[in-house]
Amino acid sequence: MTLRCAILDDFQDTALAAADWSPVLDRVGVTSFAEHFATEDALAAAVADFDIIVTLRERVPFPASLLARLPRLSLLIASGMRNTVIDYAAAAEHGVTVCGTQSAATPPVELTWALLLGLARGVVAENAALRGNGPWQSTVGTDLHGARLGILGLGKIGTRVARVGLAFGMDVAAWSQNLTRDRAEEAGARLAPSLDDLLAGSDFVSVHLALGDRTRGLVGARELALMKPTAYLINTARSAIVDTDALLAALREGRIAGAAVDVFDTEPLPASHPMRTAPRLLATPHLGYVTRGNYRTYYGQAVEAIEAYLAGSPVRRLGS
The missing domain is CATH 3.40.50.720 (NAD(P)-binding Rossmann-like Domain)
Structure with a gap:
């Protein structure tokens, strides 16, 4: 048979x-x-x-x-x-x-940087304006050189993200519950003393943690409120690490400059989901491994x- x-x-x-x-x-x-x-x-x-x-x-x-x-x-x-x-x-x-x-660990690293650069230089908005005969230059880009990149989780993916950040001349900091100073320094990063310190001091925060009991909902409304109004959040790890409702509120109220997300609580994302229309959001349909x-x-x-x-x-x- x-x-x-x-x-x-x-x-x-x-x-x-x-x-x-x-x-x-x-x-x-x-x-x-x-x-x-x-x-x-x-x-x-x-x-x-x-x-x-x-x-x-x-x-x-x-x-x-x-x-x-x-x-x-x-x-x-x-x-x-x-x-x-x-x-x-x-x-x-x-x-x-x-x-x-x-x-392979490299595809999500590459997508992380595609999203981060897309946010920093307004790529989507500028492309849409150019193709739609809109304004010639409507955004002002954010410099990466000299900016602080905060990485949550310094495993295989986070370490590679850190090395690219160093190549751009960024100040790289990292944090996770079990991260040691020696391990951070091996990746060229500075160990942040706490999650709060990392969020408050970073210009870009990129999430690369595994989802578990300790990381579910790790970044919620309180944590997002610590971020600079000029800062960006990138999540290519797992959606449940960042509270979706809190992120949507922060984006709508302009409390952070923007976010890029490749992972969602429900996939494929329902047609009516607010993540499809949220302002200041660059979103892709879970392309990290694709x-x-x-x-x-x-x-x-x-x-x-x-x-x-x-x-x-x-x-x-x-x-x-």
Whole structure:
């Protein structure tokens, strides 16, 4: 019997072209879904007859309730090696093997700087004005050289962001709960004594923390009020680290100069969501990991995972 594999959230319709699926096509029929299934009911109905599911990042939760509705599912492949929205205990209970793939740290670093530079130089507004025969020069850019870049989280991504900031001649400071002075200095950054100090003293604040109990809601109304009115916030990590309502209020009231966001509480973002129309906001639809190189890795290693599973030797297992 031919197995069935579903690829979720293939928005650009590129999953089948991004990798060579031929090694498994004699045993597995592959279907990609370009539309996002926004509810558990819709997803369960669409994939109930599939044996394998390839899911992109952490967009689609797989709680126990959903896994119980997928009787044929035996292999779940998630891009990346960390996924907080899969119930691993329930997967094991239902006999579902969960595997991951590698994921490069450089694409989100590059997007972070695209967003930061877009904010600093008014790129979107100036492009729209030029193409719409609007005013010739309507913004005044913010200098990066000599400005302070505050980084929340100095892991693989945050460290690379710091090094680019140094190349621009910025004063780089960093903070996280466990960050040490030695670790900060290795990355060329100054250790901020506290979160409050980092927020109050920075011209640009970039978020690169993992989401967990200690970081959920870390930047709320009180913390945003500490930032300079000329400062910018960039979040390419996880939406829940920054309180969305507090950020929207700060932007509407002009209490910070602007923000750039690539992550949202609900994805895809609903058409009526206020983040779509907020002033002083540069927003992108979670593009941090979306590059040709990452897609080759994600889907190429998904094929490898399917081959290994069919051979009885799963690779890159998660949650076990």
